[in-house]
Amino acid sequence: MQRDFVRRIDTTPSRTRRLHIDLPLITLLAILCTIGLVVLASASGEKIVYLHRQIVFMLAGLAAMITAAQFPLRFWERWTIAFYCFGVLLLLLVLWIGVGAKGAQRWLDLGFIRIQPSELMKLSVPMMVASFFHHRAIPPTFGEVLIALGITAIPTLLIVVQPDLGTSILILSSGLFALFLAGIGKRYIIGAISLAIVATPLAWNYLLHDYQRQRVLTLFDPESDALGSGWNIIQSQTAIGSGGLTGKGWGEGTQSQLDFLPESHTDFIIAVMAEEFGLIGVVVLLSVYLLLVARIGFIAASAASIFGKLVAGSMALTLFVYVFVNMGMVAGILPVVGVPLPFISYGGTALLSMMFGFGIVMAISTDQAKN
Numbered sequence: 001m002q003r004d005f006v007r008r009i010d011t012t013p014s015r016t017r018r019l020h021i022d023l024p025l026i027t028l029l030a031i032l033c034t035i036g037l038v039v040l041a042s043a044s045g046e047k048i049v050y051l052h053r054q055i056v057f058m059l060a061g062l063a064a065m066i067t068a069a070q071f072p073l074r075f076w077e078r079w080t081i082a083f084y085c086f087g088v089l090l091l092l093l094v095l096w097i098g099v100g101a102k103g104a105q106r107w108l109d110l111g112f113i114r115i116q117p118s119e120l121m122k123l124s125v126p127m128m129v130a131s132f133f134h135h136r137a138i139p140p141t142f143g144e145v146l147i148a149l150g151i152t153a154i155p156t157l158l159i160v161v162q163p164d165l166g167t168s169i170l171i172l173s174s175g176l177f178a179l180f181l182a183g184i185g186k187r188y189i190i191g192a193i194s195l196a197i198v199a200t201p202l203a204w205n206y207l208l209h210d211y212q213r214q215r216v217l218t219l220f221d222p223e224s225d226a227l228g229s230g231w232n233i234i235q236s237q238t239a240i241g242s243g244g245l246t247g248k249g250w251g252e253g254t255q256s257q258l259d260f261l262p263e264s265h266t267d268f269i270i271a272v273m274a275e276e277f278g279l280i281g282v283v284v285l286l287s288v289y290l291l292l293v294a295r296i297g298f299i300a301a302s303a304a305s306i307f308g309k310l311v312a313g314s315m316a317l318t319l320f321v322y323v324f325v326n327m328g329m330v331a332g333i334l335p336v337v338g339v340p341l342p343f344i345s346y347g348g349t350a351l352l353s354m355m356f357g358f359g360i361v362m363a364i365s366t367d368q369a370k371n
Contacts, residue, residue: 020069022299022365028292029065029358032343033058035273035285040346042251043265043272050265050346057348061355068359073367076360077131077307084128084151090117091158098162106162118167119349121155122318123357125171129178130310138306139183148179163209166325166337173321177314182306215335233332235261236271240331247278265346267338270330285344289323299365308364315361 037054044050068076090108094117098105107114129148136144152175159168180189204213218230239255242248251257253275256264264272274282293316300312319342326341328334340347342354 019066020362020366021066022069022295022362024295025292025299025358025362025365026065028288028295029343029355031288032285032292035288036344038250039269039273039276039344040265042253042276043256043269044346045257045259047265053348054346054351057351058355061352064352065355065359065362068356069362069366071363073305073308073360073363076127076311076363077134077305080124080127080131084124087117087120087124088155088158090115090120091155093117095158095161106164106167113348116349118155118159118162118164118171119353121159121171122167122174123315123353123360125152125155125175126178126314126318127311127360129175129182130307130314133178133182133310134305134307139185140179145179145184145188148175148182151175152179160207164338165208166339169337170318170321170325170339174314174318177317178310181300181310181313181317215337218335232262232268232336236268236330237332239271239275243275243278243281245278246280247274247276250276252276266340267326267336267345268330269345270327270341273344286323289319293320296361299361303364304367308367312361312364315357 037051037058040054041048041051094105094108097108099107099109099114106118107116128151132148132151133140133144140148152172156168156172156175159171176192208216218233235255239253239261242255243253248254253272255261255275256272261268261271270282270285273285296312296316296319300309300316303309303312322339322342325334325337325339326345329336329339340350343351
């Protein structure tokens with residue numbers, strides 16, 4: 001069934017192709033957005049303003065996605081370096097004039113809206129790596145690998161300084177995914193793993209902040225600080241477990257409705273869904289995500305250019321990691337790192353950048369259809 005779905009490109013009406021719309025992709029996104037609004041309507045409780053804003057963000061994201069799909073793929077490849085440099089500039093501005101919250105300086109206040117530039121880099125970093133390899137032979141040479149790592153490291157380090165360790169790891173991963181798909185040799189992968197193992201003690205002692213180390217320690221024993229750093233994990237696990245197979249029903253979750261669950265409309269929204277819709281609801285959501293990853297993977301495999309293959313492939317892998325990290329931290333098997341659940345959690349910049357990225361994926365899909 002999944003294979004038939006992801007191959008519907010062959011039977012997509014010609015009108016959607018002329019509009020540069022990938023019907024299976026946009027259908028799956030519409031399903032995810034609908035699920036997100038339903039869960040957010042319950043998670044936001046009396047703060048209905050979150051739901052109204054999310055609807056506006058989704059409509060703006062849809063417009064951005066369709067607009068991005070109208071430009072030929074060669075346009076995006078040509079202007080990727082400008083997109084990347086603009087994102088790095090915004091990150092530098094965050095360090096200079098950015099506004100903060102909860103001990104982190106991550107946003108730029110434009111007066112009418114706040115934007116989080118790090119969200120833009122989740123797209124521009126793999127695009128920049130893909131653009132670098134577009135006119136080069138693959139697998140890459142050692143020098144080319146170093147340049148690609150430099151492209152990835154610059155925004156990653158700027159985001160670490162904010163500090164935002166979770167987002168920096170995801171951006172690092174997105175760049176490494178593009179590098180991996182470019183066909184780097186096994187020796188590079190083994191060397192990177194070995195270096196990461198050696199660097200772990202140094203990162204623990206000199207890179208991580210006290211609260212970040214505490215989050216890791218809390219992962220292994222949440223009860224050691226049940227009213228402090230362990231509160232989020234304990235309450236989310238309680239919500240997930242109390243949902244059972246079918247859940248308590250929409251709007252009937254006690255953990256979220258009684259405000260026991262922090263960040264219920266953002267990072268921990270999957271706990272709300274698990275409590276109200278149970279295991280069945282979570283499995284349905286995961287199935288949609290897997291279909292979406294499979295569809296993007298199919299587009300990557302069918303792409304006619306190296307740039308298209310690397311961008312779409314890294315987008316598929318990055319989406320998978322986003323979902324895994326968010327659900328893992330909410331379930332208590334990964335440290336809490338502040339990663340939203342794509343298309344479900346409340347958030348403007350993250351949603352807009354993700355949908356804009358999928359617009360480029362649709363441009364890749366229609367580009368390969370024309371070749």
